[in-house]
Amino acid sequence: MLEWLSENWWVAWLVLAGGLAVSEMLTLDMTLLMLAGGALAGAGAALVFPGLLWVHILVAAVVAVALLGLLRPEILKRLHQGRGYRSTFDQLLGSTGRSAGEITASGGEAIVNGETWSARSWDGEPIAPGVAVEVIEVDGLTIVVHPQHKPLG
Incomplete structure (x- = not known):
């Protein structure tokens, strides 16, 4: 089992991305969705570099931070300025x-x-x-x- 996982890290990353995306439905804060995007990028890195776990983690972290810092504020700004939005x-x-x-x-x-x-x-x-x-x-x-x-x- 451990040997299979070390060759197929992309599955673990996809499960993590799916879990984070589903959990986003409970918070509706767009944070977990951005982390799910990072996990999805980690899955892509795992497909390209199957044996380099540190590369998967690095790619997932960089993408998640970029999404949280760049995309999330813009999405929230547009959402809060949208027609009919009331706090x-x-x-x-x-x-x-x-x-x-x-x-x-x-x-x-x-x-x-x-x-x-x-x-x-x-x-x-x-x-x-x-x-x-x-x-x-x-x-x-x-x-x-x-x-x-x-x-x-």
């Missing part, structure tokens, strides 16, 4: 939830989309626990909320 914070605006405890002008917590967020009251009026709230603004990692049933003043 997680942008998606919070206008969302509704419930106050987890009392929310004041200085702080509190609200549950929005099943997640607990630090929150503060938009107009400074305290909001009682369990009240339906709407996200008016995102200030860093704190959402600014207003009771849904109360008109904005």
Whole structure:
């Protein structure tokens, strides 16, 4: 088995590339996909230079670093500038939830989309626990909320 593997490193590189590409579907960060590209290049090097493991590793590392440093930033920039893209914070605006405890002008917590967020009251009026709230603004990692049933003043 070990002898076969030393002659067929390309199979191990392809398995690694496939595993990284499939794992990318869980993260959607484009990092594992770039590493999969490096592993694919390592498989190509293993076909050309079957007995030189250090060449496979070197080629895989150089290609992965190049993809991470050159291609990934460009892909992410185009993706984030694409039509209809909204970041997680942008998606919070206008969302509704419930106050987890009392929310004041200085702080509190609200549950929005099943997640607990630090929150503060938009107009400074305290909001009682369990009240339906709407996200008016995102200030860093704190959402600014207003009771849904109360008109904005």
